[in-house]
Amino acid sequence: MLAPGATIGILGGGQLARMLALAGARLGLKAHVFSPVADDPAFDVCAARTQADFDDEAALAEFAEAVDVVTYEFENVPARTAHVLEAHRPVRPNPRALALTQDRLIEKQFVQSLGIATADFAAVDNAGALARAVAQLGRNSILKTRRLGYDGKGQTQLRDGGDLAVAFRTLGGAPCILESVVPFEKEVSVVAARGLHGEFRAYDVSENLHEQHILAKTIAPAEIADETATQAIDIARRLAEAADYVGVIAVEMFVVRDGDRETLIVNEIAPRVHNSGHWTLDGALTSQFEQHMRAVAGWPLGAARRHGRRVEMRNLIGDDVDAWPELAREDGACLHLYGKKETRAGRKMGHVTRVFSD
Amino acid sequence: MLAPGATIGILGGGQLARMLALAGARLGLKAHVFSPVADDPAFDVCAARTQADFDDEAALAEFAEAVDVVTYEFENVPARTAHVLEAHRPVRPNPRALALTQDRLIEKQFVQSLGIATADFAAVDNAGALARAVAQLGRNSILKTRRLGYDGKGQTQLRDGGDLAVAFRTLGGAPCILESVVPFEKEVSVVAARGLHGEFRAYDVSENLHEQHILAKTIAPAEIADETATQAIDIARRLAEAADYVGVIAVEMFVVRDGDRETLIVNEIAPRVHNSGHWTLDGALTSQFEQHMRAVAGWPLGAARRHGRRVEMRNLIGDDVDAWPELAREDGACLHLYGKKETRAGRKMGHVTRVFSD
Numbered sequence: 001m002l003a004p005g006a007t008i009g010i011l012g013g014g015q016l017a018r019m020l021a022l023a024g025a026r027l028g029l030k031a032h033v034f035s036p037v038a039d040d041p042a043f044d045v046c047a048a049r050t051q052a053d054f055d056d057e058a059a060l061a062e063f064a065e066a067v068d069v070v071t072y073e074f075e076n077v078p079a080r081t082a083h084v085l086e087a088h089r090p091v092r093p094n095p096r097a098l099a100l101t102q103d104r105l106i107e108k109q110f111v112q113s114l115g116i117a118t119a120d121f122a123a124v125d126n127a128g129a130l131a132r133a134v135a136q137l138g139r140n141s142i143l144k145t146r147r148l149g150y151d152g153k154g155q156t157q158l159r160d161g162g163d164l165a166v167a168f169r170t171l172g173g174a175p176c177i178l179e180s181v182v183p184f185e186k187e188v189s190v191v192a193a194r195g196l197h198g199e200f201r202a203y204d205v206s207e208n209l210h211e212q213h214i215l216a217k218t219i220a221p222a223e224i225a226d227e228t229a230t231q232a233i234d235i236a237r238r239l240a241e242a243a244d245y246v247g248v249i250a251v252e253m254f255v256v257r258d259g260d261r262e263t264l265i266v267n268e269i270a271p272r273v274h275n276s277g278h279w280t281l282d283g284a285l286t287s288q289f290e291q292h293m294r295a296v297a298g299w300p301l302g303a304a305r306r307h308g309r310r311v312e313m314r315n316l317i318g319d320d321v322d323a324w325p326e327l328a329r330e331d332g333a334c335l336h337l338y339g340k341k342e343t344r345a346g347r348k349m350g351h352v353t354r355v356f357s358d
Numbered sequence: 359m360l361a362p363g364a365t366i367g368i369l370g371g372g373q374l375a376r377m378l379a380l381a382g383a384r385l386g387l388k389a390h391v392f393s394p395v396a397d398d399p400a401f402d403v404c405a406a407r408t409q410a411d412f413d414d415e416a417a418l419a420e421f422a423e424a425v426d427v428v429t430y431e432f433e434n435v436p437a438r439t440a441h442v443l444e445a446h447r448p449v450r451p452n453p454r455a456l457a458l459t460q461d462r463l464i465e466k467q468f469v470q471s472l473g474i475a476t477a478d479f480a481a482v483d484n485a486g487a488l489a490r491a492v493a494q495l496g497r498n499s500i501l502k503t504r505r506l507g508y509d510g511k512g513q514t515q516l517r518d519g520g521d522l523a524v525a526f527r528t529l530g531g532a533p534c535i536l537e538s539v540v541p542f543e544k545e546v547s548v549v550a551a552r553g554l555h556g557e558f559r560a561y562d563v564s565e566n567l568h569e570q571h572i573l574a575k576t577i578a579p580a581e582i583a584d585e586t587a588t589q590a591i592d593i594a595r596r597l598a599e600a601a602d603y604v605g606v607i608a609v610e611m612f613v614v615r616d617g618d619r620e621t622l623i624v625n626e627i628a629p630r631v632h633n634s635g636h637w638t639l640d641g642a643l644t645s646q647f648e649q650h651m652r653a654v655a656g657w658p659l660g661a662a663r664r665h666g667r668r669v670e671m672r673n674l675i676g677d678d679v680d681a682w683p684e685l686a687r688e689d690g691a692c693l694h695l696y697g698k699k700e701t702r703a704g705r706k707m708g709h710v711t712r713v714f715s716d
Contacts, residue, residue, distance in 0.1 A: 004697070005699065018383070022380055022403070025380055026695070027693060028695025028696065028697045028708065030402055030697070043405075044383065044404075044405035045383045047402035047403070285692070294686070299683075299686050300683075300686055300687040302686075303689050305690075324386075325359065325657075325658075328385075328660075332643055332663075336384055336385075337384070337386030338386065339363065341363065
């Protein structure tokens, strides 16, 4: 259990790192941010900064020596980076959890190995393998790179009659996975935390609405059957336990309706705080950011109870952020702006949360 | 109205500056902290730092040029410092409000000039004046330095038969004020904000319990008559308007019972965020820190509504902070630690808030 005054090293300097640093500061924990990008928003709120590349081993070693524990805001931390850091300090969540979630194929195999449902899938290493995978799964499928995709990047939906070799080349010829399209009714996520000694606490399951592959809105709690919510949280718990996970984890799932029955299919695991948990900053007793800092510092987890009857979080993407003066004026709207210098299309600039009491 | 990305200069680097910087960061506002003390807690969470003395005019000018507006976390900003800064950038609250509250005599005269009650008082510039003041107000009085007192420092209660010349010398022979002891039932405070265009929003009146002259506990709302609460907020509004105030102001008052009637006597004005408003971090829609940053940035004020039925804030003073592991474990306790390196008796190390729903 790290004492107040300890330093949490955070890899990455985006809005997630920024909100982690702010949450840690409430608890008297210092943040040391490591990022290659000079004007990253987390640099404005931390006690110490390292601007260096993730393959700069000398900088990594110096950073690790300066902190008490290392965590990260994104799953694409290179394996070598995690390895170098681990030689000096605990890395939480552990690098095995990173490895499990960095590769869509390994992730799906891990989920299935626990008896948890995923979309049907097949590995695709070349155009020939793609033809065989389509023969097995059909054309109603999505081809995704195994690594480094996010917000709809690194994927393409197959079209009837489309040239499979072209589709494969579109993604740069990288190792891919073909996934069946799931005819889902809702997309939900479980944001939960696992402590250093196995304690587990989940927030209410939330419902997520995407626009152009980017999360637009989260509603908590999701309108799903109580039994489905219980199952969703149980899935997150089993995944976290199997990965010996420490920190906040997010599990995105599809809800598929079969008559009166709802079934759950795991879509993706994020080994970090997650956009669909931003509502907890204003809508829960302990935010996901504080929860993550508590977990990686070896502290007991905080209460995850929701405020109000319903909480809504909307992302401010690109020009959406121009509405900040109206949002600042709106009674009861909790406005969060990430301090990014430049507004770009598709860039997450902030979010706004509304807590409804009745 | 300063746009997100603007920089708020904060004089002072203690916990109030730290919580102001954290609240500004949520809104995309940068904090530049100016403090003479190298390891001040606000330095750990700000975008820019100046470590220099308050009489270093070159450093002040450079600081002012680097920020968009200047504010402060404490009322004892030297007049000359405020004057130098004002030549470069707006200073909010304005230096006149500082001057009104830095001197207990001027403060009481200001309050009375608006027809608002204070304790009886008399100016005391020397031992002879003290004897005359005692003849007027009686021995049940407190002698206070006009300037620079806080947390019970710079004051002494007169004793029957005590030597008045000794009492005066105890306070270093500085210009003083003698104040009648008020036979109060409760101590309450109004924490409120006034915006750049005169908008005014008050939090619920809170009740304050002191131990050894230091705030120990705040309860919101105070258990006083609704009419008394309305009057208390009206007093704060009139004081803020008369001072053309911008930012968060705190007005400490005594509640004196006269049969069924409660009357209010203003004790002290703080031209800044205030310890008795810390409960708003977890117990109100907009915290006093965000409210202050909004006001000084020229933004609309946020909603000041309370969460729950009752909110309690306890200070962690000196060794109290050693209880942090238990507080971190307590369900629903919102723990705040200020990141101070050294625990000292009487030093405010953190606070804990509990929101009670029923």
